[in-house]
Amino acid sequence: MRFVAKTLFGLEKVLSEELISLGADNVQIVNRAVLFEGEREFLYTANYCLRTALSILVPIADFRIRSKEDLYKSGLKIEWDRFMDPDDTFSIVPVINSPLFGHTGYAGLILKDAIADYFRNKTGRRPSVDTTNPGILINLHISNDKAIVSLDSSVIPLFKRGYRQEQSIAPLNEVLAAGIILMSGWKSSATLTDPMCGSGTIPVEAGLIACNIPPGRFRQFFGFQRWKDFDEEIFEKIKLKCNNQICASPVKIFGSDISEQTLQFAKANVARAGLNDVISLDVSDFKNLKSNNDPSYLFLNPPYGQRIQPEEIDLLYSMIGTTLKHNFSGSVAWLITSNRESLKYVGLKPKEKHVLFNGALECILLKYELYQGSKKHD
Numbered sequence: 001m002r003f004v005a006k007t008l009f010g011l012e013k014v015l016s017e018e019l020i021s022l023g024a025d026n027v028q029i030v031n032r033a034v035l036f037e038g039e040r041e042f043l044y045t046a047n048y049c050l051r052t053a054l055s056i057l058v059p060i061a062d063f064r065i066r067s068k069e070d071l072y073k074s075g076l077k078i079e080w081d082r083f084m085d086p087d088d089t090f091s092i093v094p095v096i097n098s099p100l101f102g103h104t105g106y107a108g109l110i111l112k113d114a115i116a117d118y119f120r121n122k123t124g125r126r127p128s129v130d131t132t133n134p135g136i137l138i139n140l141h142i143s144n145d146k147a148i149v150s151l152d153s154s155v156i157p158l159f160k161r162g163y164r165q166e167q168s169i170a171p172l173n174e175v176l177a178a179g180i181i182l183m184s185g186w187k188s189s190a191t192l193t194d195p196m197c198g199s200g201t202i203p204v205e206a207g208l209i210a211c212n213i214p215p216g217r218f219r220q221f222f223g224f225q226r227w228k229d230f231d232e233e234i235f236e237k238i239k240l241k242c243n244n245q246i247c248a249s250p251v252k253i254f255g256s257d258i259s260e261q262t263l264q265f266a267k268a269n270v271a272r273a274g275l276n277d278v279i280s281l282d283v284s285d286f287k288n289l290k291s292n293n294d295p296s297y298l299f300l301n302p303p304y305g306q307r308i309q310p311e312e313i314d315l316l317y318s319m320i321g322t323t324l325k326h327n328f329s330g331s332v333a334w335l336i337t338s339n340r341e342s343l344k345y346v347g348l349k350p351k352e353k354h355v356l357f358n359g360a361l362e363c364i365l366l367k368y369e370l371y372q373g374s375k376k377h378d
């Protein structure tokens with residue numbers, strides 16, 4: 001079977017590496033997605049284990065269209081009763097980039113009519129649309145004249161792990177947090193610190209990686225569980241096999257934040273993820289932190305500045321640079337922000353730069369290798 005794992009811009013490579021190490025075949029990177037092949041059971045494993053996928057689609061039909069009518073006719077030819085019954089509910093997510101459709105929703109309506117007519121012609125009844133809790137979620141992708149119809153096997157996006165119920169004002173997407181950690185090359189052998197941890201997303205994702213905990217472990221539901229061909233026994237076996245590989249963390253992970261209230265959120269999330277023994281959390285201003293001279297990895301996701309005066313945010317970024325240079329010599333720091341202006345005030349020369357997206361927000365991820373004298377202007 002051919003599958004499409006969707007991801008955030010910039011994470012395609014780490015996702016492809018995850019897929020290869022899970023055993024996927026014919027892995028191929030495309031824009032914001034990775035194509036791969038595997039057995040049906042592999043779809044369950046991928047949903048349960050992938051840290052950097054947003055959702056996994058299963059293409060069921062692809063065809064060319066020259067008009068709106070073509071979409072209806074080709075939609076009517078799909079054997080919908082292989083996937084659902086007239087009593088089921090469904091919803092369609094249209095992703096349209098075609099001059100044939102001025103209005104994205106219209107393409108979805110045409111496919112909906114085709115599905116309804118397919119069942120009405122066959123059974124006299126039709127499945128109804130439920131956009132909030134659909135039994136089957138259908139993805140309709142049209143690029144110019146090329147249409148692909150897929151089933152969404154995740155339904156609830158995979159970044160919704162289930163452990164994060166409390167969050168700070170600007171939390172990182174869990175998929176992005178896991179992606180940054182995997183991109184950094186951190187191999188659970190060096191101490192990891194997030195000194196501006198907010199609701200604790202980076203420490204928790206690092207803890208899950210260190211303990212080999214599948215990110216799907218906390219979820220109650222995946223879309224494929226409502227499919228006609230869902231095999232619960234196989235899914236239970238897969239979960240058991242993956243959960244049996246959970247281990248103790250070889251390293252300690254630290255999170256701190258200047259805000260007492262935010263740290264309470266982080267504590268609740270760490271506890272929900274079962275990582276109390278792995279992650280230590282403290283209230284602290286970053287400027288007062290110092291490394292204990294072990295080589296360590298720092299991950300910083302400072303405020304972007306939307307709710308702070310410009311002078312204050314520049315001072316904050318300057319303090320980050322000074323603290324990294326003086327207190328964390330010998331460490332590697334990864335910093336992600338959308339505020340390119342204030343970044344100048346960090347005053348350190350980055351070794352690597354990557355463009356990533358936190359939801360719709362364009363961010364930059366920088367790697368700093370810290371040593372005495374690494375700050376350009378003191």
Ligand SMILES: C[S@@+](CC[C@H](N)C(=O)[O-])C[C@H]1O[C@@H](n2cnc3c(N)ncnc32)[C@H](O)[C@@H]1O
Binds near residue numbers: 201257
């Ligand atoms: C963008 S948020 C981090 C969000 C976090 N990555 C998450 O997923 O929830 C930035 C955090 O930096 C913290 N912060 C701001 N100034 C700080 C400082 N001087 N020292 C430590 N933390 C600070 C804020 O309280 C806020 O929680």
